[in-house]
Amino acid sequence: MSDTQAMQSFQARLRGKLIQAGDPEYDAARKVYNAMIDRRPRMIVRCVDVADVIACVDFARTEGMLLAVRGGGHNGAGLGVCDGGLVIDLSGMRGVRVQSELRTARVGGGCTWGDVDHATHAYGLAAPSGIISTTGVGGLALGGGIGHLSRRYGLSIDNLLEVDVVLADGSVVIANEQKNADLFWAIRGGGGNFGVVTWFQFRLHPVKEIIGGPTFWPLEQAPEVMRWYRDFIRQAPRELNGWFAFLTVPPVPMFPEALHLKKMCGVVWCYCGDPAKAEQVFAPVKNFGPPALYGIHAIPFPALQGVFDGIYPPGHQWYWRADFVNELSDEAIALHCKHAALMPTPQSTMHLYPIDGAVHDVAPGATAFNYRSSGWASVIVGVDPDPANKAKITDWTKGYFDALHPYSAGGAYVNFMMDEGQERVQATYGENYRRLAEVKRKYDPGNLFRVNQNIRPAG
Numbered sequence: 001m002s003d004t005q006a007m008q009s010f011q012a013r014l015r016g017k018l019i020q021a022g023d024p025e026y027d028a029a030r031k032v033y034n035a036m037i038d039r040r041p042r043m044i045v046r047c048v049d050v051a052d053v054i055a056c057v058d059f060a061r062t063e064g065m066l067l068a069v070r071g072g073g074h075n076g077a078g079l080g081v082c083d084g085g086l087v088i089d090l091s092g093m094r095g096v097r098v099q100s101e102l103r104t105a106r107v108g109g110g111c112t113w114g115d116v117d118h119a120t121h122a123y124g125l126a127a128p129s130g131i132i133s134t135t136g137v138g139g140l141a142l143g144g145g146i147g148h149l150s151r152r153y154g155l156s157i158d159n160l161l162e163v164d165v166v167l168a169d170g171s172v173v174i175a176n177e178q179k180n181a182d183l184f185w186a187i188r189g190g191g192g193n194f195g196v197v198t199w200f201q202f203r204l205h206p207v208k209e210i211i212g213g214p215t216f217w218p219l220e221q222a223p224e225v226m227r228w229y230r231d232f233i234r235q236a237p238r239e240l241n242g243w244f245a246f247l248t249v250p251p252v253p254m255f256p257e258a259l260h261l262k263k264m265c266g267v268v269w270c271y272c273g274d275p276a277k278a279e280q281v282f283a284p285v286k287n288f289g290p291p292a293l294y295g296i297h298a299i300p301f302p303a304l305q306g307v308f309d310g311i312y313p314p315g316h317q318w319y320w321r322a323d324f325v326n327e328l329s330d331e332a333i334a335l336h337c338k339h340a341a342l343m344p345t346p347q348s349t350m351h352l353y354p355i356d357g358a359v360h361d362v363a364p365g366a367t368a369f370n371y372r373s374s375g376w377a378s379v380i381v382g383v384d385p386d387p388a389n390k391a392k393i394t395d396w397t398k399g400y401f402d403a404l405h406p407y408s409a410g411g412a413y414v415n416f417m418m419d420e421g422q423e424r425v426q427a428t429y430g431e432n433y434r435r436l437a438e439v440k441r442k443y444d445p446g447n448l449f450r451v452n453q454n455i456r457p458a459g
């Protein structure tokens with residue numbers, strides 16, 4: 001078949017829109033959340049159904065084209081887009097069906113977490129996700145999924161019941177604990193390495209209104225706050241999640257004007273337990289310091305999920321570095337405080353997400369997500385709207401990471417990594433890497449799905 005014929009028969013199989021260079025939508029369609037990424041695919045297909053996804057996978061495989069899969073487009077390393085290949089854009093596949101009596105939801109492969117929260121909140125239910133509503137379900141859930149509900153209900157993958165996957169050979173399979181159990185094990189942490197997930201099925205939990213929000217302390221108090229937070233969160237009830245941050249207070253009405261643009265440290269809390277016990281649970285938080293801002297209120301869960309959306313819109317420059325950490329030693333805390341004081345731009349930040357509670361209930365080998373027994377997932381992110389500040393945010397992030405990496409557990413959360421090479425991917429999957437490579441050989445021997453933190457098929 002000639003190239004033109006192949007292209008024509010491909011187009012005839014599609015219901016979704018095919019966008020190529022020169023089309024009016026091309027530049028908007030190739031943009032991802034991180035404006036540091038500027039890639040020019042040969043074509044982008046806005047798939048509307050599973051049949052479109054199969055057609056794209058078949059075409060990329062038979063034509064030997066590089067293939068990228070875009071869920072929410074949030075990945076820091078820009079893994080939802082590629083240069084010169086075909087992009088499967090799932091943003092047209094965003095249906096959510098809640099089965100309230102079963103406490104489950106079927107979620108389209110291109111949904112954002114905002115789509116899921118919107119649908120589940122109506123039933124007083126929620127799925128464990130992240131901390132920003134615009135992030136894609138696809139990338140976040142396949143990498144693990146760390147967020148406000150992790151201590152109580154585990155990672156997103158710990159609540160994943162089933163997936164529909166389009167494999168590299170164009171076939172569609174269901175994977176769960178019984179069917180294709182090896183694939184189900186691998187996709188829970190192994191990212192998009194094994195196929196395109198067109199449907200997710202999640203377990204939901206009775207979470208409607210939570211009690212939470214931020215507490216801030218002056219940066220000068222950061223060493224004591226960090227030490228207190230380290231000891232407090234470990235013994236706090238699971239219903240209370242709190243992630244630590246260094247930040248610059250955004251100049252928005254939500255925060256007192258006296259704090260605007262001040263560098264501070266803080267914790268963002270989410271309590272999903274019995275409201276009658278909230279005062280007692282939060283008493284140590286209210287009394288420590290006390291905080292310069294105590295912003296704890298009863299709010300709908302989706303409101304907490306959306307609270308940072310406006311502060312971090314798409315189109316900024318982002319540079320990420322991350323590690324899992326087992327312990328936060330006083331020495332490491334001193335280094336954190338030193339580098340935090342040098343935060344180069346108002347949106348640059350450092351977060352420490354607790355990895356404990358329900359996350360520790362699942363054995364490290366039970367899913368592909370490694371480092372379950374660590375204490376925190378740390379991430380340092382240089383962020384700024386101005387491309388002229390690219391070097392400034394990158395240098396700060398790298399310098400901070402280099403100083404703290406010796407105190408880490410060795411690998412990082414895949415969803416917080418940039419393009420850092422095979423050694424780093426292997427360090428991240430640790431003991432699970434070999435098994436992942438075997439599963440990869442079985443389901444994607446030609447490594448068609450390689451625009452990701454790549455697991456190479458076992459030789």
Ligand SMILES: Cc1cc2nc3c(=O)[nH]c(=O)nc-3n(C[C@H](O)[C@H](O)[C@H](O)COP(=O)(O)OP(=O)(O)OC[C@H]3O[C@@H](n4cnc5c(N)ncnc54)[C@H](O)[C@@H]3O)c2cc1C
Binds near residue numbers: 032070071144191196
């Ligand atoms: C502002 C911001 C906040 C974040 N907060 C959190 C957080 O709280 N918790 C957390 O765990 N992570 C968080 N992350 C990290 C996030 O999990 C990753 O960036 C993730 O890759 C985003 O998924 P996506 O679908 O939006 O990305 P994309 O860029 O679309 O895709 C990322 C990777 O996943 C693959 N992929 C996406 N969808 C599918 C699918 N349906 N089937 C197969 N492969 C797929 C892609 O091929 C690609 O390799 C955050 C990121 C940002 C930018």
